[in-house]
Amino acid sequence: MTAPRIAMPARLSAADGADARVGLANAIFHDVAALVRAQGLEVVVVHDPSLDGFDGLVLPGGGDVDPARYGGDTSAPCYDVNPAQDALDLAIVDEAMRRGIPVLGVCRGLQVLNVACGGSLVEHLPHTDVRHTPLKADDDGLRWAWHPVDLAAGSRLVAHAGASAIEVASGHHQAVRRVGDGLVVTATAADGVIEAVEHPTAPVLAVQWHPEAKDTPPALAAAPFAVFAALVREARA
Incomplete structure (x- = not known):
């Protein structure tokens, strides 16, 4: 039997001369794809929302x-707002949900999923005791902020993570405000920021953190992708 085929929507913003966060997102796209492949899944980068012949969707x-x-404040300090990227990502989520195809979201991917399900976002997180935004590195690049998150008992994630509290790599300045229809919160940070969501009956989950960050323990890096791979194989069967 051939490996399940997983669609990943292309990143449409060029990193050259742009905000450093765009360059980071483009670079870690390949790290996310590597974690998908490590589960025995085939990754295909797509530029349109058609999911014919695909077994799953990963939103990086x-x-x-x-x-x-989502009816938010358009004057808020946002970055790399790309209408073409939003159109592609939201349309492909809608198609996956319509078909019942498993979905995994990572960081922006969680936010896209939430908006696609009718939820809204905090446009710019206020400062709290938990650092969510990336920090400046010595080489003028960016490095992850690390903090603990609590996983909900009974969630798909906690079963694979092997612990109810984990340390994660964070690099975002937005977060879920109103949870999308059908989604449930399965992880939170100490300041209440939503760090993961799942759908209790559909094969859908997403994390706000970056499991692909290089210093993440291998088992924790693999956990969301292992859940996703199991959902893909179950749906395919």
Whole structure:
């Protein structure tokens, strides 16, 4: 039997001369794809929302969803708002949900999923005792902010993570405000920021953190992708 085929929507913003966060998102796209492949899945980068012949969808990180998409404040300090990216990502989520195809979101991917399900976002997180935004590195690049998150008992994630509290790599300045229809919160940070969601009956989950960050323990890096791979194989069967 051939490996399940997983669609990943292309990143449409060029990193050259742009916000450093765009370059980081483009670079880690390949790290997310590697974690998908490590589960025995085939990754195909797509530029349109058709999911014919696909067994799953992975939504990677990237820039901000246009606040106009969820009735938010369009004057908020957003970055890399790309109408073409929003159109592609939201349309492909809608298609996956319509078909019942498993979905995994990472960082922006969680936010896209939430908006696609009718939810809204915090346009710019206030400062709290938990650092969510990336920090400046010595080489003028960016490095992850690390903090603990609590996983909900009974969630798909906690079963694979092997612990109810984990340390994660964070690199976002937006978060879920109103949870989308059908989604449930399955992880939170100490300041209440929503760090993961799942759908209790559909094969859908997403994390706000970056499991692909290089210092993440291998088992924790693999956990969301292992859940996703199991959902893909179950749906395919």
